[in-house]
Amino acid sequence: MATREGLIQVALGRVFPELIIKNINLVNVYSGEILKGYEVAVWQGRIAYVGPEAKIGPLTEVVDGREMYLLPGLIDVHGHADFISNPLALAKKILPTGTTGILTDTHDICGALGPKGLKLMLDATADIPFRYYFAAPAVFPPLPEFEGEDIFTKEVVASLLANPRVLAVSEVTAWNRLMEPEREFVAKLVYAQEQGKRIEGHMAGCSYEKLNALISCGFTSCHESITAAEALDRLRLGLYTILRHGSIRADLEPLSEMITKNPHLDTNRVMLSPDWYSPQDVLKYGYLNHLISEAVKLGIPSIKAIQMVTINPATYLGLDNHIGGIAPGRLADMLLVKELENPLPETVWVGGKVVAQKGVLKTEISKFPEVRLQDWRDERIPRTPVQPEDFAIKSAEVMVEIPCIKMVNKTITKPVNLIIPVKNGQIDIQGSPDLLKISLWSAVRDSWVTGLLTGFGAEVGGIASSIAHETHSPMTVGNNERDMALAANRMLELGGGIVIFEAGQLVGELPMKNGGILSSADLEEIAQGMTELNTFLQEKGCPWDDPIFGMCFLAFTGLPYVRITPRGIIDIRQKKVIFP
């Protein structure tokens, strides 16, 4: 019996359900109500019946909900399961917290591996008890002028979007290119829209006029609001508006005022997402369950907070016939929770099977496959062995004024000019406090491009990272060229990762064996490794809460104001190389 035919028979009471959950308070996300005394019947992974009295057969498993709340599985509408934590390790950790689905961006793994990065993600997540959906890049790299030729041609984009699990264009960090407008880029977005795909915005700091321009162009969501006024502008202009609260930024307190100060505001196009949670934060907070708790604490009604991570994302993604609510025909992804304000589940079902109970995973999820160094994008693989001289900055002067990257906080930078002494024909940073070299491997120059960084705070010999958003060309930072080279060589030897050397000694390392961007390890192991590296850097004086994360974003051209690229240090606003 095919599924739909069988569901009909179960609903009619002619075939018995496999599972009944009775005696529940149903959280009805369609009507915005809590309905007491309901029963839910499940057959072959889908819900067949929701109502007062389901027919129980001799083999039906009956779960007494003991008047707890039954919620649909939580859905993250804009996640990043494509850097640091691999999607399988992430799913294992967050299933017990009630999140059962994510639309994950893939621009980082595609940056690391090209279009085959998406295929890797699709294949690895195809048969697990967790729903992964994907957003695929429309362009890469974001700034071809500085970062290398666009490898996401219209044909490549069309082939990626053809997959039914690819529901959106991944967040467009290079939206400024659309202002010209760049025709081929616009055409790709129009094509995506015609295919019924969503277009994920990244409209950080966007003026009101530019916001109108991007929405005119077909963008459907944005998660970059940091004030209630910005979020309200986006909602009013027709965007699905994501309130972000995660490791990159956690702005729910100001953002929630959009709702708490406008109690009649329609919130069916408002959603909650962490954007990205570091492994450390997942272990500390959980995932969407934490966002519900935070939202309720800030005065958002619990039913609205729940809608923002269930039916609202499902509707936005065109998946509301399948997920996001507890209704007939939907996949039986559900949580039983004691209290809505703190919805840590007693039991989590995915497709009608128990996948977690009281915080413990009750299902098997395999390991994410490793990726060999030679499968990285060619442009990311440096000439080896890396030598200390690779990081030299030569000058014929005695003193030289150099425009440097200054970290303003973990993610934002600004340019600052510093005067640096020259010694033996090379600039010498040894005497300058809080001054480091920063270097990115550049295939176009067939050499490392080296500049200067201040504001990192930690005096460290050498850090090497194979994560450096969005091109993920290997990056090194340090005050000692020998340590930088040692770190880079060790990182490559590991097949990717983050490595710190100090005075010729290995301080710590965290392998990222999946394309140099994802760890194969479970979140506990990654979090521990990351915490050790961060603690070392903080003890050395770095003021930021996640120094490694901050470092990885120093190449990210989607945020202001100066970044390192394969062409040099660039000023994002003026679109020009300022050094060398």
Next chain:
Amino acid sequence: MATREGLIQVALGRVFPELIIKNINLVNVYSGEILKGYEVAVWQGRIAYVGPEAKIGPLTEVVDGREMYLLPGLIDVHGHADFISNPLALAKKILPTGTTGILTDTHDICGALGPKGLKLMLDATADIPFRYYFAAPAVFPPLPEFEGEDIFTKEVVASLLANPRVLAVSEVTAWNRLMEPEREFVAKLVYAQEQGKRIEGHMAGCSYEKLNALISCGFTSCHESITAAEALDRLRLGLYTILRHGSIRADLEPLSEMITKNPHLDTNRVMLSPDWYSPQDVLKYGYLNHLISEAVKLGIPSIKAIQMVTINPATYLGLDNHIGGIAPGRLADMLLVKELENPLPETVWVGGKVVAQKGVLKTEISKFPEVRLQDWRDERIPRTPVQPEDFAIKSAEVMVEIPCIKMVNKTITKPVNLIIPVKNGQIDIQGSPDLLKISLWSAVRDSWVTGLLTGFGAEVGGIASSIAHETHSPMTVGNNERDMALAANRMLELGGGIVIFEAGQLVGELPMKNGGILSSADLEEIAQGMTELNTFLQEKGCPWDDPIFGMCFLAFTGLPYVRITPRGIIDIRQKKVIFP
């Protein structure tokens, strides 16, 4: 400059808009707010900018909104522009009332013409300033066992659904067939769902278990609730729930209690539709503007009522990037109204062009093309000339007990057994008050199938109609076989329509030259003709408000309890022929 590229430039103020509407109270259906002092800029048919201050160029047309309300064009999520009023005549009449789009069912025109009925509708509506979207049948006829072979095979359905303007499967009146379940039928619905199409329900009188069964099967909406409790069940079970208020039934008063008694109920999956408005009612009431007024009178907040005919239908239909709200990138379909409670528009724009002002159409809409009799489905074309003997009911008895159709109201019937005298070997109804013959052309029998009708009230010679839901095989009703034959022949001579003869004289006629199901005329002419025919029948004693409409539904197997079909009078529940 392509549209999206141009819109970007207009939003940025680098290209001037063609039209600005300023000084408006913007009805923001996304956030549920009224925003004062807004301006909207339009370029090449789409909205480019919405906000406080649009850039005006030397050639920009500026419309002063004089603090009136600007609404998105109203959308009927479940209309029937495929019987009696043709879609072009309907659009002409309702554009000035603010409705700018309809998802229309096509099961009637497809019943009349087969799959080419849909093509006719698609072609005729392709280039008019009104947005028609379509729902295509998944099966036809509804009950093949009684009404003839299913001509909507899986291949036919797939080809119809492939058109991007076909957004749904048209209302499934034969849902009882899914209970068995009929595999091929289920498979077609599963296919439609996989293609991202909606499935329109017609769940009249459906039990709670059957409701669960249909939703399990993938149905996405229902417009058949007649009580608030039924509507609430549908909403809670995940259906988009349509509150119907039109000519077939007008139940907004009881239905509105779903909302007025539950002020916190989420209404973003609730919609308003007339289902079908007769030409007479369109002239009397308007269209969706009237439904908003009625909803507000019943206590539904005006912003919610407006959402129910704008963004809610647009979201349901997957069109929210294009219609349903006033936001950048959307088609510039808008209304300027003085009061939200009675939103009769001062001006209506479609695609940025004025199409109506102060109730007067300001655009040209062509005539709907005529369809020749020979292009009807073969099964609908009777042997001609029709003879009085065609309607004889023979019997060897002196008196005979016959199960008759009794009209309970305009749309509902029940069986009743009457004892009728026989004269010259034929039953004789002359002496029986309120007893008429009812006859349907039957291709399978190659003859007219004749039964008896009571409850129609009017003693009338002969009425012939080429409209008889859903097969639309010609029907005659009357107490005089000669008048019945005269009416039938005249109706066929006209190329379809409704004709009344009395004592050998033509009383009135209303041609339906488009497949015998649609009139080519404007609504005023149809309404006048229909009123004349109805008045004649009412003066003859028919108690129903729309006797012709009631008659046309006597063949409709989607409603209880007895109907005439090409196989005879059938009992719908027992699925058997009860006469002859």
